[in-house]
Amino acid sequence: MTVDEVRVLLVDDQELVRSGLRRILRRKDGFVIAGECSDGDQVPAALAATTPDVVVMDLRMKRVDGIEATRRLRQREQAPPVLVLTTFDDDELLSGALRAGAAGFILKDSPAEELINAVRAVAAGGACLDPAVTGRVLTAYRGVPPGPADGSAVRDRLTAREFDVLSQLGRGWSNTEIAQRLGISEVTVKSHIGHIFGKLGLRDRAAAIVYAFDRGVVVPGEPSPR
Amino acid sequence: MTVDEVRVLLVDDQELVRSGLRRILRRKDGFVIAGECSDGDQVPAALAATTPDVVVMDLRMKRVDGIEATRRLRQREQAPPVLVLTTFDDDELLSGALRAGAAGFILKDSPAEELINAVRAVAAGGACLDPAVTGRVLTAYRGVPPGPADGSAVRDRLTAREFDVLSQLGRGWSNTEIAQRLGISEVTVKSHIGHIFGKLGLRDRAAAIVYAFDRGVVVPGEPSPR
DNA sequence: GACGATCTCCGCCCACGGGTGGAGACGAAG
C-alpha cells in the first residue's frame, strides 16, 4: 500500500503558493508533483491525466471552489484523498470541507514540516487536522450522542416488528402512514405502539419520539412528514 | 499566556511509562515535570499541590481510570487541559476520553517528537489528535447535522416565545406541562403552537419534535417526560 | 402436543391535540 513515492496534485489559483508548495515537497524525498491546477474545474481532467495519490486543495478559487471540487472528486470511484490547504481558519469552510470529504485540513501558515507530515498521512489513507482547528472538530464531536447510539440497547427490549414501528414513529409518521409503509393495518400499528409504550415506560408518541432520538433509534436528517 | 516553561503532571500506573515520558520531556527545553500520579484518584491532590499547565493521562488505570479522572478534573474551575496517552486506539476509549473533555489523544507508539508537539499544543490551549484516530473523529464529525445546528436558523423564523414553546414541545412535553413550565395558560400554548406549525409548515406535534431535533432546537439527553 | 412469544387483527370509548375564528393589551415604529 505504501508506495515509495507520493504523487501529489496541487490545486491552487495562486501561482506563488503552488511554487512554494512545489519547493517544499521537492526538497523532501518521496514526493512527486504529479500535476497542478489553478481552479477546481480543472481537477477532473488533471485526475485522469495524472492519477495522483493525494490532492492538495486550496479552498478559495474563482470558478469552482475547493469544497465543491472536493465533493465532486470524492463521488468518483477510487478517488484520491484530499488535503485541504487554506489561509483562513474559517469555521464554515472547515466544516464544509470536511463534510465534502476532505481527509485533512492544514492552514497555510503551518511550518513546512507539518505540511509534509500531513501530505504523507493523508496519502497513506490517514487523516490530519491542523492543531488550530482540531479543537473545533472536537467540540462538535462531543456533541454527538454518546455510546453506541445505534439503538442496540432498545433493540434488545423490543421485538423486531416493534422496533420497526418505533423507527417510523420516531420520524414523525402517523399511524396510518406507518401502516402503509410497513404494509400492515393501522390497528396492528396501534397494537405495536401500545406494547412499545408498555415496555419502554412511555406515555405517548411525543415521549416515544424523544426517546427514539435520545437512544439513537432514529437519526436527524432522515425523511419526515411536513 | 505562553509561559516560558510548561508544567506537566504525569498520570500513569506504569512506572516504566512515566520514566520514559520524564526522559523525553526533560530532554527538551521548556518542560518541567510538576508531579506524577500512579492512579486517577490521586489527581485531585496532585492538582492542588502542583498546579500543572497540562495533564498527561493514561487511560487504563486500576482504581479510577483516565476517562473518569478526566471527567472529574474538567468539572473544576480553571482545570488544566488533558492530553490522553494510551496504548490502544480503542474506539470506545477514544470517544469516552474526548467526551470527558480531553483536549488531545496520542497513542503511546507515536514518535517522541509528536508527543512533544502534542503536549505543547494542548498546554497552549489547543487540541491535538493522533493521526491514527483523526479519521474516526472526522467520520463522526461528518455525521453531525450540517450548519450551525443550534437552532439559530429556526430562531430567526419564530418569535422568542414561540421558540420557547418549540423547545418544550420538542422534548415531548404536553400542552398542559408546557403551560405550567412557561407560566402561561394552556390556551396560549396552543395558540403559539398553531403559529409555529403555520410558520414552519408542520402538520402536528410529532413532525414538530422531529423538526426540532433535526434543526438542533433541542438536543438529545435533556429532561423529558416518561 | 402443549406452551409461550410474536404478529396480526377487531371493537369500544374518550381525552388530548389541533383547526378555526376570534379578542384585548402592550410596545415599537411610522
Add this chain to the structure above:
DNA sequence: CTTCGTCTCCACCCGTGGGCGGAGATCGTC
C-alpha cells in the same frame, strides 16, 4: 395617533391517538 407585531386569552368542533380487552395464526421449544 395609528399601525403592526407579539403575547396573552377564549369558545367550539372533531379527528387522531391511545387505553382496554380481547382473538386467531404462526413458530420455536420443551
